[in-house]
Amino acid sequence: MAASLAKGYPGISFVEKKTMSWDAAGELSSRSIDLGFSHFLPDADGIVAQRLGEIELAIAAPEIWRDRVADLDLKGLASFPWVWISDHCPMNKVLSGLFDEIGEEPVKAVVVDQESAWASCPRSRWRASPDAYGIFLVRNLEKTLTLHLLSLECRAEEPMIMTMVNLTRKVWA
Template identity: 40%
Template sequence: MELYQLVSFVVVAEEGNMTRAATRLNLSQPAVSAQVKSLEEELCFPLFQRTSKGMKLTQEGVILKTKVDIVLRDVDDLNNEVEKMRGNAFSKITLGVNTDPGLLRLKDIYKKLTDQYPDISLTVQESMSWDVVGKLNSKKIDLGFSYIVPHDDRIDAQLLGEIDLTVVGPEAWRSLLDGKTEKDLAAFPWVWTSEHCPLNMILTEFFESIKEQPVKAIVVDQEAAILKLVSDGVGLSVMPSNKVKNLEHQYGVFSVAKLNKRLKLYILCLKQRKMNHSISIFLDVIKDVWRVGD
């Protein structure tokens, strides 16, 4: 019985679906299926009932999962104790970033980390808000910035602050947009965002508040793509105010009107890994930079 088999078993049990489990584990579906089958053969009893709705634990599977959960927590605790005993030497943290580094205060975070904990190395990986949970579960990242709080009791979410938003338009439209009311702006074409993007809710609420229907010129979900399309005159959109201010000359866009809505920014990590020595240190660094609790 191998540890990786137990991990796969627990993830399949939690997801109730082999495809989602494979995505979370960053493995192919046949590989996960083979690991579970091998474990069942070794134990000589089935762990799951395969149904049209997914994977359901058998009675034996329920009992085993309770025991395996304890084993995996003990393994995490052991790794954490080993890390504490060796200090911060060779510790590595991978951080998921969902937007512009300046907006996330990444420069200040990095400086504080290297000044106080020079033996902890930092790797940054682009992770959209809707990807953070999957990457945390597959351990591709240790922590991740997000505009979304997932409905997942395995995730710890710490509110860092709120991000001001603005309607952004192409510089070529400046005279055309000057003095326009919110209802006037609603008549223009808009660069919309996909449903899983946090800005989608902001845009939807904005149009509901002025009782207008948007003209959706195109739907995208990447901030860089939004800025480029706005710059090209495809339509208006909504972006973080500071990002527009920092990039207006580069992209040829400008802030048309400030919105009275804000995005909330969170830092997410797995609850079971929150007390990991390096993760705990880095979480404190992020909260200090964002002055959480002041």
């Protein structure tokens, strides 16, 4: 996507900066970023949030665990080691709610502070990455997270911001 955008829009460049959703409004306000993605609606004046879409959530596990976890319910899955996310992550709230509903406390093998660390942890520490063993879908959670595109209201009419917002919305359409 970035290569085709560079050809069609030579004045725009995309830089991926991994941060947490709650940091996006501050980064926008300080003008460290032009746009931000967030699973939270910020409580900040001057920030415009546009709903991009819903992200369906699922539980995945290393392929080598398939025989052990494929037919388990949530209670059974709670006993397996989890790479858990900090309390600030919206996925934490969803998973915690699911386990609270059934009265189980999952085994939290490690707690990471960011989605990017969460995704890389199995690759680097437990060798359970898709390229090492493969990942399979254990179950769809029938839950979603909403993704929002954030921008500064005062910059909404800037041609670069308008172009970036329109391009991002096209990708998510």
